[in-house]
Amino acid sequence: MPVTVGLIVDALIALGGEAHYNDIADYIVATSPPPFPANPAASVRARLQERCSDYEAYEGQQDLFESERKSGVWRFRSWTPSPPVTAMPVHEDGAGYKAQEGALVLKLHYTRERDPKLVSKFKAGLNDPNCEACGFNFKEAYGDLGAGYIEAHHKRLVASLTEGSTTRLSDLAALCPNCHRIIHKNYPMSVEELKQILHAPNGYAGYIADAKTTRTTWKQAVLNAIERVTSGKPNHEFSRQQLINTELVTIIAEVAAKGESPAQTMSRVLQELRSTGAIDFVDGKGCYRTK
Ligand SMILES: [Zn+2]
Ligand SMILES: [Zn+2]
Incomplete structure (x- = not known):
């Protein structure tokens, strides 16, 4: 299938928010149905540049990505805390999200929960946190190497956020990276649902x-x-x-x-x-x- 912006957003999320375009291409080839363009990496790079206002190839649509020149490493454009969040229609079960829209929703979701100030405030309020879904504790598993490590996940659907609404600490959940990825991969799955799934006897x-x-x-x-x-x-x-x-x-x-x-x-x-x-x-x- 052609390399779309949606696929790149998915890949970047799965790869931790920042990756070389070769790795993005490898991920897409490994996780999407063929056929692929003759040179997937070149297609990925072209799509990235079309959505990056620092490049001549920029097409003027949503300015999603950024990269240090010549590094080949790309990430989501830094989150600025004030842009209005366009309210998207709420679907009853989330199944109605079209791929592209879903990717953009996820991107918004992702950038929201990476707001460094908010995340450090959130983490400061936690003491040796367990993953809220699976219970994993980094201190227990890794000793002092892992003490205090956890990721912040934004529990509210981007679709439910209104223009100008701010993220409260109570909107965030503490998750281990595995559970966090699974929840994003199955967006919009709730923390509570993943917890129930993990605790289901079978x-x-x-x-x-x-x-x-x-x-x-x-x-x-x-x-x-x-x-x-x-x-x-x-x-x-x-x-x-x-x-x-x-x-x-x-x-x-x-x-x-x-x-x-x-x-x-x-x-x-x-x-x-x-x-x-x-x-x-x-x-x-x-x-x-x-x-
Ligand atoms: Zn977990
Ligand atoms: Zn999250």
Whole structure:
């Protein structure tokens, strides 16, 4: 596939934010589907220069990268704390991020959490921190060589940041580099989700299987609730709001839900029920009918 700016952003993030263009090209060739241009490294260098205002090849779009002349080593252009963050649309589950947009979102995310002042303040408040996802402790593993080492991860989705919003210390999580990479690679994954995955008895596969079971339980609980609110109603009609007002507490108790946003989960289950034909829209405004 052609060498895109998005691929370069991904590669730079994976390579720690700074890399020689040859290494960026090697990474892209190792992680993306072929075919590649005849000279991937030259393509990478051309894309980098097109997005770097220090070069004649600069095309005037977002000024993303910078490099010491002749070094061949490239990094993201330094973060200046004041540029407005353009609010991007919030997608329900993040799956809707298109590759390019996702790459730019990640770039914003990445530059935010590398703000040196903020990060040193954050680290100053920690004492021998454990990774918040896997529990790894650098002091335990490396002794004084690793004492105090940890990375700062910005927990809020860039999509949720509004123009001019500032990063608070509580927006940051302490992560080991492995967990940090995995979270970026699967952006927008939350720290909490990675933690659950790492602690799932059967690893990621077990976590996914459990999530499916949980959804089935939710489905059953919502079906039970629908049954209760429509019983004795000849037209079999009910509304989403009615379920939230009168049944959500019961549903939550039935599924022993914790952590998730129950009203949203219920809406998702209603969508699933509608796609399987178990219920129908009456008016498209949250009113349904059972069959
Ligand atoms: Zn970790
Ligand atoms: Zn991060």
